[in-house]
Amino acid sequence: MTGPLAGGVLDWQQHFASLAANTSNGYLAAYYAAGMVSSDTPISQVPMAALDIETTGLDSRHDAIVSVGMVPFSLARIRCQDAFYQVINPLSELNAGSIAFHRITHSEVDEAPALDRLIPELLRAMAGRVIVVHYRHIEREFLNAAFRHYLNDGFQFPVIDTMEIEAGLHPRQRAGWRRWFTRENTESIRLGDSRTRYGLPHYQSHHALTDALATAELLQAQIATHFSADMAVGDLWK
Amino acid sequence: MQVELLEIRNHLARFPPFDTLDEDVLDGIASQIEISYFRAGTQILEFEEDISELHYVRSGAVEIYRRNGELYNRLTEGDIFGHFGLLRTRKVRFPAKAIEDSLIYLIPDAVFTRLCESHDDFADFVEAEGLSRLQTAVERQTKSNELSKIKVRKLISRLPVTTFSNATIQEAAQIMTSQSVSSLLIMDPNAPSYEPFSGPQPGMTGILTDRDFRTRMVAEGLPAQTLVSEVMSPNPITVQADDTVFEAMLCMLRNNIHHLPVLHRHRPIGVINLSDIIKYESQSSLYLVNSIFNKQSIAGLAALLPDVRATYLRMVQDEASAQMIGGAISSIGRNFSQRLLELAEQELGPPPVPYCFMALGSMARDEQLVVTDQDNALILDDSFVPEQHDDYFLQLATLVSDGLAACGYTYCKGGIMATNPKWRQPLRVWKNYFSQWIKQPNPETLLNACIFFDLDSVHGEASLVDSLRNLLVDEASRNEPFLASLARNALNRTPPLGFFRTFVMEKDGEQNNVINLKRRGTAPLTDLIRVHALACGSKAQNSYDRLDAIAATKLMPPEALVRLRYALEFLSIVRIRHQAADLEMGREPDNNIEPEKVPPAERHNLKEAFQVLSNAQKFLRYRYPSLQSSRTL
Known part of the structure; x- marks a missing residue:
C-alpha cells in the first residue's frame, strides 16, 4: 500500500498535486491546489500550524469533535493574531464524562455550529501549512472521518508529531526487568511533561487552543534543543 | 474573530505594567502577541539592531547588558525588555541574551505605542530611567494622606x-x-x-x-x-x-x-x-507629645513605648510619606530627650554653665525610624571648667542616656553619647574637633563626620550648635580635599543591581538572599546628599531640605535631584513598611529584606531607586575626580 497513511517517506508536494486533481470537492481541491513545501525545505522556512482537537472520546468511528484550536507559526514565531478556536456541535449527545474534561458546557455546544460549517474556514487556515500536533492519530483520523461524513471525501495532510519526536528522544525501555533492575525511569511523553523538560511553562491542558499553542512552543523548543533549523521538513513529517 | 488566549492574558494580568489594564485590553494584547523560544546562551537582541517589539519573559531568564558588556539587569518571568529602544531610536540599546531556556512573548510596536498613549500607568512604567515610575509609586502611596495635601x-x-x-x-x-x-x-x-x-x-x-x-x-x-x-x-x-x-x-x-x-x-x-x-490627624502623635511632657519619671516615659510604636503603625497605615513619618518620629524622639533633660535639671538643679544637648545623625536630619539607637552629645559653654562642672554634666548625660535606653532608644554601640567624655566638651573643643576632621580626614574621622555633621539642638542654648554649624559649613564647603574624601567615603556602600527571583542581584552577577535596605540604600543616599549639601554651603540637615538647597545652586541638573528625592522617599518608605510589618508580627524590626517578600511592582521600583543611587554615585565620582587616583591605590 502506498499513500501517506502508510507512513514512510513521501513526497507530499507531489501527492498534493495528485489529490487536487482527483477530488470532487471544491474546498478540498482549493486546499490541495494551494500546494505544499517540498520535503527538502529547511524547517526554518516551513509555514506550519499547530492543531489540536478535543473530542467526545478516542474512537473516530463513534466519537465526535467538540472543539478545534489552531495557531499558525514558523520556527521563529508563533502568531497569536491568526489563532483559530471554535467549539463545535457534534450533533449527538455529549458524553457526560467528557464535559468536565474539556471544560465545555452543553449550552456552549448548543449554540455552536456543526463542523461542516467550519470546514471552509479550517481549510483556508491550513492551506500551505504543515500541521503540527501532539499525537497525530487523533487529529488525522477524526478530521478524515469528519470529512468523509460531511464531504464524502477523505482528508490527507502532512503532520509533524511532537510526541513522536519526543518518543524518539526517549526510547522506552525494552524489558520490564531491566528497567526494574537499573531503576531507569521511562520519560513521560505527554504534552505537559514533555514541555517541562524544555523549561516551558505549565499550561492548563485540554483546551484546544491552549494545547495547540503548547504544541507549537514544544516544537520550537525541540528543534532548538536537539536539531537544527536547517534540517529538512521531510525528516520530520509523516 | 478574536479568540481568547487565556494562558497569555492571565499571565500578563499578574505582572506590571499589565496588571493595571482591563481584561478586554489584555485580551487585545494577547491576540497580537507573537511567541518565540530561545535556548540558553542564545542572543535575543543584538546592540543597535532594529527593534519593533516589546519583549516579555514568559518563562526562563534573560540577561540585559550595557553596550560595554556590563551587566544591566537579570530578568525573569513577567519582566519586560526592549522598551528603551522602542521609546527612542528603534534600535536595541541594551543587548539581551537568554541565560536559561526562555519563552518570550513579543508585543508589536503598534500595540506598545497605543498602550503608552492611552494608559498613563503603562506609560509611566515603561518611561525611560523610571523617574515617573518612581514618582507615580511615591505619589500613589501617599495620595490618600490628607495631612500632606491640605x-x-x-x-x-x-x-x-x-x-x-x-x-x-x-x-x-x-x-x-x-x-x-x-x-x-x-x-x-x-x-x-x-x-x-x-x-x-x-x-x-x-x-x-x-x-x-x-x-x-x-x-x-x-x-x-x-x-x-x-x-x-x-x-x-x-x-x-x-x-x-x-x-x-x-x-x-x-x-x-x-x-x-x-x-x-x-x-x-x-x-x-x-x-x-x-481633626485631620488620626494618628494622634500630638496627644503622644502631650503625654511625654506630662510624665514625671523615667518609668512613666518608658511606659509610652507601646504608644510610640502604635503611632508609627498608624502613620504607616494612613499612608503617610516617609518624610512625614521620619519627621514625626524624630520629633517624638526629641520630646523624650527634652522631657528627660527637664526631669534631670529638676533633680540636679540648674546647670552651672549654659549647654546645648544635641541630636546627631538621623534624629538631627528628621529621618529617624521607630527602632534606633541614641546618638547625642553635649556642647558646653566655653566658661566650662571640667574640675568644677563636669560632675554635673556627667550626671545629666547619664540620666538622659539611661532614660532614653529605658524608652527604647538603645545605647549607641559606637559610644556616640554625651556620657562619653569625648563628646561632652566646651564649644572651643568641638570647633577644634570639626576643624581637625575637615583639615586632616582619616577613615575614623570621616565616619565621625557622617554622624556629627548632621547635628541639631534638642535642648538648651541652640546658639552653641549654630556656631558649630557655621564653622562646619564655612570650612567644609571650601575644602575640596575634604569634600573629596567625604565623597569617597560616600561611595563605600553601593546599591545592588536589583532582584532576580528570590535573590538580590549584585553588579558582578553574584546573588544574595537578603538585602539591608539601610546599608545598601538609604544610608549611601543620605551620605552623598550630605557631600553635595556641604559643597553648596547649606546648613540644612534634612535630606529633602538639602536637596532643595542643592537645587538652588545648580550644582546638579534638576531632574537628577527630583530622581534622588523620589528614590530616597521610596527606599525609606519600603524600609518603614517592612519595619511596621515586623512590629505587627511581634518581631524586632530590622532593615533586612528578603526578596521573596517583595511584590513584583515594588521590585521594579526598588530597582529603579537603586539605579538612581548608582547613577548619583557615578556623578559624585565624576564631580570629585581626585578619587580616581586614590582608588587605584
Whole structure:
C-alpha cells in the first residue's frame, strides 16, 4: 500500500498535486491546489500550524469533535493574531464524562455550529501549512472521518508529531526487568511533561487552543534543543 | 474573530505594567502577541539592531547588558525588555541574551505605542530611567494622606484677634473672653502702616495664650496691670498659609506649642491650634507629645513605648510619606530627650554653665525610624571648667542616656553619647574637633563626620550648635580635599543591581538572599546628599531640605535631584513598611529584606531607586575626580 497513511517517506508536494486533481470537492481541491513545501525545505522556512482537537472520546468511528484550536507559526514565531478556536456541535449527545474534561458546557455546544460549517474556514487556515500536533492519530483520523461524513471525501495532510519526536528522544525501555533492575525511569511523553523538560511553562491542558499553542512552543523548543533549523521538513513529517 | 488566549492574558494580568489594564485590553494584547523560544546562551537582541517589539519573559531568564558588556539587569518571568529602544531610536540599546531556556512573548510596536498613549500607568512604567515610575509609586502611596495635601490656610476660620503690646494683661484677658479665643496675637504699636480693624497686619511681636496667664501671671503673682509685653512669648514660631497641615503639625510637635500664627508673607492672617490639626490627624502623635511632657519619671516615659510604636503603625497605615513619618518620629524622639533633660535639671538643679544637648545623625536630619539607637552629645559653654562642672554634666548625660535606653532608644554601640567624655566638651573643643576632621580626614574621622555633621539642638542654648554649624559649613564647603574624601567615603556602600527571583542581584552577577535596605540604600543616599549639601554651603540637615538647597545652586541638573528625592522617599518608605510589618508580627524590626517578600511592582521600583543611587554615585565620582587616583591605590 502506498499513500501517506502508510507512513514512510513521501513526497507530499507531489501527492498534493495528485489529490487536487482527483477530488470532487471544491474546498478540498482549493486546499490541495494551494500546494505544499517540498520535503527538502529547511524547517526554518516551513509555514506550519499547530492543531489540536478535543473530542467526545478516542474512537473516530463513534466519537465526535467538540472543539478545534489552531495557531499558525514558523520556527521563529508563533502568531497569536491568526489563532483559530471554535467549539463545535457534534450533533449527538455529549458524553457526560467528557464535559468536565474539556471544560465545555452543553449550552456552549448548543449554540455552536456543526463542523461542516467550519470546514471552509479550517481549510483556508491550513492551506500551505504543515500541521503540527501532539499525537497525530487523533487529529488525522477524526478530521478524515469528519470529512468523509460531511464531504464524502477523505482528508490527507502532512503532520509533524511532537510526541513522536519526543518518543524518539526517549526510547522506552525494552524489558520490564531491566528497567526494574537499573531503576531507569521511562520519560513521560505527554504534552505537559514533555514541555517541562524544555523549561516551558505549565499550561492548563485540554483546551484546544491552549494545547495547540503548547504544541507549537514544544516544537520550537525541540528543534532548538536537539536539531537544527536547517534540517529538512521531510525528516520530520509523516 | 478574536479568540481568547487565556494562558497569555492571565499571565500578563499578574505582572506590571499589565496588571493595571482591563481584561478586554489584555485580551487585545494577547491576540497580537507573537511567541518565540530561545535556548540558553542564545542572543535575543543584538546592540543597535532594529527593534519593533516589546519583549516579555514568559518563562526562563534573560540577561540585559550595557553596550560595554556590563551587566544591566537579570530578568525573569513577567519582566519586560526592549522598551528603551522602542521609546527612542528603534534600535536595541541594551543587548539581551537568554541565560536559561526562555519563552518570550513579543508585543508589536503598534500595540506598545497605543498602550503608552492611552494608559498613563503603562506609560509611566515603561518611561525611560523610571523617574515617573518612581514618582507615580511615591505619589500613589501617599495620595490618600490628607495631612500632606491640605494647606494650613484651609484651617483658618477667622481673622486673628490682636492687641498691642502696651495693653495690660487684664485688657488682654477681656478681649480673649469676649472673642472666645484661647490665644491673642500681640502687635507692635510702633509698627509702620498699622491701621486698626482693617484686617491682617504686619508687625506681630508676640503671642499670648491661656496657658501664659496660668504659668506666667498667676503662678508668678503678677498684677493685672502688668503689660502684655512682659508676659507674652516674643517672636512666636509661625507657619506660612501655603504650608501643609503636616508641616504645621511637625512644627507643633517639634516645639511643643499648641497655637501657631499663620502668616501670608509677613502678615498674620489667623491662628491655628492643636485641636484644628487633630481633626485631620488620626494618628494622634500630638496627644503622644502631650503625654511625654506630662510624665514625671523615667518609668512613666518608658511606659509610652507601646504608644510610640502604635503611632508609627498608624502613620504607616494612613499612608503617610516617609518624610512625614521620619519627621514625626524624630520629633517624638526629641520630646523624650527634652522631657528627660527637664526631669534631670529638676533633680540636679540648674546647670552651672549654659549647654546645648544635641541630636546627631538621623534624629538631627528628621529621618529617624521607630527602632534606633541614641546618638547625642553635649556642647558646653566655653566658661566650662571640667574640675568644677563636669560632675554635673556627667550626671545629666547619664540620666538622659539611661532614660532614653529605658524608652527604647538603645545605647549607641559606637559610644556616640554625651556620657562619653569625648563628646561632652566646651564649644572651643568641638570647633577644634570639626576643624581637625575637615583639615586632616582619616577613615575614623570621616565616619565621625557622617554622624556629627548632621547635628541639631534638642535642648538648651541652640546658639552653641549654630556656631558649630557655621564653622562646619564655612570650612567644609571650601575644602575640596575634604569634600573629596567625604565623597569617597560616600561611595563605600553601593546599591545592588536589583532582584532576580528570590535573590538580590549584585553588579558582578553574584546573588544574595537578603538585602539591608539601610546599608545598601538609604544610608549611601543620605551620605552623598550630605557631600553635595556641604559643597553648596547649606546648613540644612534634612535630606529633602538639602536637596532643595542643592537645587538652588545648580550644582546638579534638576531632574537628577527630583530622581534622588523620589528614590530616597521610596527606599525609606519600603524600609518603614517592612519595619511596621515586623512590629505587627511581634518581631524586632530590622532593615533586612528578603526578596521573596517583595511584590513584583515594588521590585521594579526598588530597582529603579537603586539605579538612581548608582547613577548619583557615578556623578559624585565624576564631580570629585581626585578619587580616581586614590582608588587605584
